[in-house]
Amino acid sequence: MKYLWWIAQILCILISLFFLVFGVDLIRGAYNLNDPFSFIMTxxxxxxxxxxxxxxxxxxTIKMIRVYRRLKPSQVQADRS
Structure with a gap:
């Protein structure tokens, strides 16, 4: 159950990176348009x-870093015991 949150965060990052690449490709494609209105909207x-x-x-990423920092001290204390 605790690994499901990490998987969901990584999946969210991967989907966001896909849309980032899609957006960059779309913005590059906008420069090939001849119609000024289509260019501006795209x-x-x-x-x-x-x-x-x-x-x-x-x-x-910030959520993952915060959770990792909270878990890290408790794991160090568990290792000392």
């Missing part, structure tokens, strides 16, 4: 995708 949509995915990666 550019801002891709920027939004990148922003959300980077935020999710950051949040999940």
């Amino acid at each position: 550019f801002f949509a891709a920027s939004f995708i990148i922003l959300i995915s980077l935020t999710l990666v950051l949040v999940c």
